[in-house]
Amino acid sequence: MAQKITPDLVKKRMAGERVSLVGGAGFIGHNLALALRQIGVEVQIVDNLMQNNMLANVSDMDIDDFRRQLNHNFLVQRFEMMRNAGVVMDNADARSMTDLAETLKRFQPTKIVHLSAISSAVDAKKVPGHCFDLQLVTLRNVLEFTRLFPNEVNEVVFMSSSTVYGDFETETVDENVRPRPYGIYANAKFMGERLIRTYHDQYGLGITIIRPSALYGERCISRRVSQVFIENALMGKPLLLEGGGDGRLDFTYIEDLVDGIIRSMAATAGAGSSNTFNITFGNARTILELANVVKSVVPNAILEERPRDVIKPIRGTLSTERAREHLNFVPNWPLEVGYKRYCEWYVDQWERTRHRMEFN
Numbered sequence: 001m002a003q004k005i006t007p008d009l010v011k012k013r014m015a016g017e018r019v020s021l022v023g024g025a026g027f028i029g030h031n032l033a034l035a036l037r038q039i040g041v042e043v044q045i046v047d048n049l050m051q052n053n054m055l056a057n058v059s060d061m062d063i064d065d066f067r068r069q070l071n072h073n074f075l076v077q078r079f080e081m082m083r084n085a086g087v088v089m090d091n092a093d094a095r096s097m098t099d100l101a102e103t104l105k106r107f108q109p110t111k112i113v114h115l116s117a118i119s120s121a122v123d124a125k126k127v128p129g130h131c132f133d134l135q136l137v138t139l140r141n142v143l144e145f146t147r148l149f150p151n152e153v154n155e156v157v158f159m160s161s162s163t164v165y166g167d168f169e170t171e172t173v174d175e176n177v178r179p180r181p182y183g184i185y186a187n188a189k190f191m192g193e194r195l196i197r198t199y200h201d202q203y204g205l206g207i208t209i210i211r212p213s214a215l216y217g218e219r220c221i222s223r224r225v226s227q228v229f230i231e232n233a234l235m236g237k238p239l240l241l242e243g244g245g246d247g248r249l250d251f252t253y254i255e256d257l258v259d260g261i262i263r264s265m266a267a268t269a270g271a272g273s274s275n276t277f278n279i280t281f282g283n284a285r286t287i288l289e290l291a292n293v294v295k296s297v298v299p300n301a302i303l304e305e306r307p308r309d310v311i312k313p314i315r316g317t318l319s320t321e322r323a324r325e326h327l328n329f330v331p332n333w334p335l336e337v338g339y340k341r342y343c344e345w346y347v348d349q350w351e352r353t354r355h356r357m358e359f360n
């Protein structure tokens with residue numbers, strides 16, 4: 001019988017591992033890098049800062065100066081925290097095999113986590129070719145690097161998405177449900193899953209596929225509903241509730257996801273093994289419930305109902321039963337605790353930025 005995955009076992013099994021995070025300066029990547037450093041793992045991030053990061057933030061014409069500065073502060077915090085934690089930070093474009101291979105060769109990873117993407121389905125739809133390149137050309141390069149140096153890398157982790165399931169036909173979906181992805185983002189994720197499984201089947205790569213959902217947490221600049229709601233509340237703008245806010249998502253706090261990813265790495269049998277896990281909170285909540293948490297932190301937040309958008313995807317709960325069974329994964333952060341903590345942090349950051357800008 002497999003050993004139960006406990007924090008001590010995670011630490012023991014991860015000792016001596018060297019983990020490269022491709023697209024690692026992003027929201028998930030920098031949090032994962034920090035958590036890995038906390039258990040003593042050597043970490044490298046490889047990122048060209050182009051998407052949802054420094055370069056995008058300076059050139060984004062759609063946001064005002066205040067929120068550009070707020071995002072900038074979050075990004076600087078990421079880099080300062082990583083530098084202080086001893087994370088190796090390399091600037092390279094993973095679409096270039098030469099640049100990526102050179103950067104990885106320097107660090108000599110034993111595990112590689114692939115995160116680079118346009119991480120928003122809405123944004124990806126606007127630039128499908130770019131979506132393809134950032135998700136799949138970069139993944140191809142990671143897989144080829146791993147195939148060419150099979151004795152060095154024991155596992156590739158691919159950050160897929162709950163969107164591969166498409167519209168949920170049942171209240172809860174588990175990993176055995178046949179994916180029916182819709183749109184360029186979800187289909188590129190599914191193609192990525194097929195590609196990495198093919199490298200496992202044909203070249204014996206150790207692989208893990210993670211399917212997260214609706215993440216929120218400190219220093220995220222992705223402008224998903226969890227960030228838009230708290231910002232709107234702080235700007236006196238309404239929190240729009242389509243169809244009364246009855247749409248449901250499996251909102252997940254970043255700490256739960258990071259915990260699940262690290263457990264999956266510790267549980268892997270290395271080269272030749274293959275696993276797919278839903279890593280979410282495991283209980284879909286409504287948009288209205290999300291808005292109510294904002295209201296508990298910003299009492300004058302305005303909640304406003306709107307007619308439902310007919311083409312909104314139908315989502316729900318991702319079962320985390322497999323992760324519980326194999327990884328002893330138990331999420332710790334329900335919405336009323338995790339999202340509230342995030343909203344309070346956001347209010348504090350908002351005030352600090354305003355103060356700093358007023359006195360500059």
Ligand SMILES: NC(=O)c1ccc[n+]([C@@H]2O[C@H](COP(=O)([O-])OP(=O)(O)OC[C@H]3O[C@@H](n4cnc5c(N)ncnc54)[C@H](O)[C@@H]3O)[C@@H](O)[C@H]2O)c1
Pocket residue numbers: 022023024025026027028029046047048049050051052053092093094095114115116117118119120134138159160161162211212213214215216222
């Ligand atoms: N955040 C979520 O809710 C969520 C949910 C499901 C899946 N995912 C997936 O997880 C992964 C990470 O998500 P995130 O929220 O951290 O996204 P993010 O946008 O914050 O980070 C992505 C990072 O990839 C980098 N990148 C893009 N193209 C690159 C390239 N060619 N070379 C090097 N770096 C490059 C970007 O600069 C950015 O720092 C993505 O693949 C995303 O699709 C995220």
